[in-house]
Amino acid sequence: MTKQLKRRRFIETSAKGLAAAGILTASSCTTGNKEEMGSLFLHHVFFWLKEPVTAEVRSKFESALRELITVETIVSYHLGIPASTGRDVIDGSYTYSLFTTFRNKEDQDIYQTHPTHLKFIEDCSTLWERVVVYDTVSI
Amino acid sequence: MTKQLKRRRFIETSAKGLAAAGILTASSCTTGNKEEMGSLFLHHVFFWLKEPVTAEVRSKFESALRELITVETIVSYHLGIPASTGRDVIDGSYTYSLFTTFRNKEDQDIYQTHPTHLKFIEDCSTLWERVVVYDTVSI
Numbered sequence: 001m002t003k004q005l006k007r008r009r010f011i012e013t014s015a016k017g018l019a020a021a022g023i024l025t026a027s028s029c030t031t032g033n034k035e036e037m038g039s040l041f042l043h044h045v046f047f048w049l050k051e052p053v054t055a056e057v058r059s060k061f062e063s064a065l066r067e068l069i070t071v072e073t074i075v076s077y078h079l080g081i082p083a084s085t086g087r088d089v090i091d092g093s094y095t096y097s098l099f100t101t102f103r104n105k106e107d108q109d110i111y112q113t114h115p116t117h118l119k120f121i122e123d124c125s126t127l128w129e130r131v132v133v134y135d136t137v138s139i
Numbered sequence: 140m141t142k143q144l145k146r147r148r149f150i151e152t153s154a155k156g157l158a159a160a161g162i163l164t165a166s167s168c169t170t171g172n173k174e175e176m177g178s179l180f181l182h183h184v185f186f187w188l189k190e191p192v193t194a195e196v197r198s199k200f201e202s203a204l205r206e207l208i209t210v211e212t213i214v215s216y217h218l219g220i221p222a223s224t225g226r227d228v229i230d231g232s233y234t235y236s237l238f239t240t241f242r243n244k245e246d247q248d249i250y251q252t253h254p255t256h257l258k259f260i261e262d263c264s265t266l267w268e269r270v271v272v273y274d275t276v277s278i
Contacts, residue, residue, distance in 0.1 A: 008163075017260065018253060027171060028217060033218070033233045034208070034213055034214065034215065034216065035214060035215035035216070035272075036216065036217075037215055037217040037238070038213070038217065040217065041219055041222060042236070042238060044183060044217060044238075044253060044273075046273065061197040062278055065226070069173075072172075074173055074174065075174060076174035076175070076176055077172065077173065077174070077175065077176065078175075078176040078177065078275070078277060079177075079206075079277060079278050080275035080276055081275065081276060081277075081278055082273075082274065082275065082276075082278050083180060083244060083274035083275055083276045084244065084276075085244070085274040087272070089270045089271065089272045089274055089276055090272045090273070091271050091272065092273075092274065093258075094273070096278070097181070097273065099275070101179060105222060105223065105224070107213070108222075108224075111177065122166055124181075131228045131230045132228065132230055133226070133229045133230065134183075134220055134221075134230055134231075134236065135221065135222035135224040135229055135231065136183065136217070136219035136220065136221065136236040137219055137221075137223075138217060138219050138236070139201055139204075139218045139219060139220055139235070
């Protein structure tokens with residue numbers, strides 16, 4: 001067995017092991033170069049915070065986001081701000097992006113009424129002036 | 140060693156193996172219950188296709204999307220349509236969602252001028268009436 005083939009066999013065995021353990025799944029991770037998130041429910045939220053967006057406001061909001069993403073039904077998440085790109089079609093006017101994925105709509109429904117989510121809204125809704133949500137299922 | 144401990148050791152070894160092989164990375168997958176996509180560059184595109192959006196148009200556009208996501212620098216992707224959710228803050232008016240992630244802005248720049256991306260624009264730009272892009276980096 002060549003070194004390369006050995007490496008590939010090890011990778012395949014490792015991936016199978018993780019898949020068997022329910023950790024590496026088709027919906028959340030693959031062993032290829034590219035990950036297909038096909039079966040996931042995407043929930044992408046953009047927040048426009050009220051001016052002035054001070055360092056204190058940012059600190060409070062970011063802490064609240066980090067607490068929010070502890071909700072159990074979230075599969076993966078990304079807390080973000082606009083990138084430094086600027087073509088005509090790009091909307092970079094938002095203050096924060098909250099990207100989350102769920103296994104399905106039911107898990108996202110659980111998140112919507114989860115105490116942690118309700119607390120986030122209660123604590124932070126006075127901070128934003130606009131919120132836009134995109135919920136997406138795979139084609 | 141208990142069966143449970145053995146299982147955990149196997150999972151850890153498998154994960155380390157994949158990480159060493161450059162396949163399982165902190166930015167794209169973790170062995171926990173929740174995946175943190177922290178270091179990735181998100182590029183989320185929403186398309187509003189011109190009416191009437193016939194089955195033929197959908198077929199053509201979906202084929203073009205599937206070709207588009209073969210660009211090498213894409214780390215993960217999701218091709219979607221609006222979910223059946225309908226709260227006030229949700230914008231479910233778009234026709235298609237194209238969610239892609241990249242390791243960094245440079246990899247996304249490569250995608251922007253990639254022949255496959257340019258061909259997608261050439262073939263499909265007459266199909267849409269509006270495109271909105273959100274580029275996001277982690278906080």
